[in-house]
Amino acid sequence: MKLNVNGKTRTVKAHPMKRLLDVLREDCGLTGTKEGCGEGECGACTVLIDGVPVDSCIVPAVHAEGCKVITIEGATATRTGRALQNAFVTHGGAQCGICTPGMILAAAPLPPGASLDQIKTALAGNLCRCTGYPAIFRSVRSALKGKAGRAVRR
Amino acid sequence: VPFAADALALERPRSLEQALAMLAADPALAPMAGCTDVYVGLHFGTVPQRRFIDLWGLDELRGIRADGEVLRIGALTTYAEIIRSKLASKRVPMLIAASREIGGAQIQNRGTLGGNIANASPAGDTLPVLAAAGARIVLRSHTGARAVPFESFYTGYRASVRRPDELIVAVEIPRVDGRQWWRKVGTRRAQAISKIMMAAVRGETVRIAYGSVAPTVVLATRTAGVLSAGGSLADARRALRSEIAPIDDVRSTGEYRRQVAANLLEQFWHETD
Numbered sequence: 398m399k400l401n402v403n404g405k406t407r408t409v410k411a412h413p414m415k416r417l418l419d420v421l422r423e424d425c426g427l428t429g430t431k432e433g434c435g436e437g438e439c440g441a442c443t444v445l446i447d448g449v450p451v452d453s454c455i456v457p458a459v460h461a462e463g464c465k466v467i468t469i470e471g472a473t474a475t476r477t478g479r480a481l482q483n484a485f486v487t488h489g490g491a492q493c494g495i496c497t498p499g500m501i502l503a504a505a506p507l508p509p510g511a512s513l514d515q516i517k518t519a520l521a522g523n524l525c526r527c528t529g530y531p532a533i534f535r536s537v538r539s540a541l542k543g544k545a546g547r548a549v550r551r
Numbered sequence: 552v553p554f555a556a557d558a559l560a561l562e563r564p565r566s567l568e569q570a571l572a573m574l575a576a577d578p579a580l581a582p583m584a585g586c587t588d589v590y591v592g593l594h595f596g597t598v599p600q601r602r603f604i605d606l607w608g609l610d611e612l613r614g615i616r617a618d619g620e621v622l623r624i625g626a627l628t629t630y631a632e633i634i635r636s637k638l639a640s641k642r643v644p645m646l647i648a649a650s651r652e653i654g655g656a657q658i659q660n661r662g663t664l665g666g667n668i669a670n671a672s673p674a675g676d677t678l679p680v681l682a683a684a685g686a687r688i689v690l691r692s693h694t695g696a697r698a699v700p701f702e703s704f705y706t707g708y709r710a711s712v713r714r715p716d717e718l719i720v721a722v723e724i725p726r727v728d729g730r731q732w733w734r735k736v737g738t739r740r741a742q743a744i745s746k747i748m749m750a751a752v753r754g755e756t757v758r759i760a761y762g763s764v765a766p767t768v769v770l771a772t773r774t775a776g777v778l779s780a781g782g783s784l785a786d787a788r789r790a791l792r793s794e795i796a797p798i799d800d801v802r803s804t805g806e807y808r809r810q811v812a813a814n815l816l817e818q819f820w821h822e823t824d
Contacts, residue, residue, distance in 0.1 A: 451660055
């Protein structure tokens with residue numbers, strides 16, 4: 398299978414029905430994508446296929462063939478991705494970190510200046526068990542406002 | 552790795568014709584598309600099939616178009632595509648409302664309308680909408696096509712009239728006259744399997760459908776008949792009790808569902824007044 402991951406074309410020898418999640422982690426060595434529930438409930442394994450967020454634990458790898466896949470490793474190489482990453486650090490949006498790559502990728506397609514409602518809808522498929530959601534929403538909101546990285550004094 | 556992909560076989564037809572020929576030759580092939588149900592089943596070992604036919608690439612089964620008064624939605628159309636469709640939102644706003652409450656964005660980007668029908672869960676979120684709208688399911692096989700009225704599509708728990716050599720290719724929704732209403736009750740707004748849901752249309756006649764209250768979606772024709780004929784809500788509630796048969800399961804008790812079904816009926820009636 399030929400996959401385009403983070404802008405790089407890779408040829409992987411894997412069964413077409415192998416989970417995209419496993420192909421990314423095992424065959425591509427990109428372990429930034431996390432497995433949470435394995436059943437499309439938690440969003441930890443979110444990646445973008447042609448710019449669209451999907452749960453890679455319930456996507457057969459063959460469905461990514463001929464598409465552009467972006468994982469967290471690729472997302473944080475972009476401006477929006479880096480802004481999101483910095484904002485999660487600044488605003489305490491990450492604690493254990495398992496949900497963070499998925500949160501960032503689910504938020505990545507949001508338009509600049511997205512409303513809290515838009516953010517909540519975009520992240521509805523992503524569960525966090527540590528911080529709760531307010532810190533995550535603050536992080537995303539601030540990144541999309543272009544305030545990422547600026548320290549917030551309390 | 553939860554399941555061994557190497558033990559699975561996958562056919563990848565390039566066209567609907569080819570898919571139908573493959574199914575005619577080998578009806579044991581299990582169709583898969585967005586995989587939001589199939590892969591969960593594989594993960595938990597509840598999908599017994601080992602040989603699959605991948606429909607995801609068949610673009611001819613995607614899209615929403617108007618055929619005069621009939622809205623035709625291709626079976627591979629995703630919930631995200633339905634939500635974005637101006638045509639669907641004008642004609643069947645209750646389908647948009649139902650689609651928005653399915654999973655989260657990741658599921659809406661992959662799950663398909665045809666898959667929701669084929670999976671045949673009593674908790675399938677779009678199914679009460681299709682029942683209330685009087686939709687028809689279009690089936691194709693190598694030898695021909697047929698359109699089955701939604702109310703005669705399911706024959707029992709997770710069972711339908713679809714033959715193994717047939718594929719669901721589209722859903723046809725006739726013109727819906729009257730105010731449309733939808734509500735899903737779950738433990739949270741996103742990512743929750745329904746405890747109960749109701750879709751209804753209030754026009755010259757009333758149509759009411761419930762999900763998760765019986766082995767299949769229920770078109771509550773007697774309840775709707777009471778209201779259509781100008782009967783009281785109390786009479787309608789009594790009719791409803793005889794039309795649904797909810798069970799206790801991990802999500803709810805049968806008694807809770809009975810009560811909520813009646814409450815939803817009242818809410819619908821007041822809100823569409």
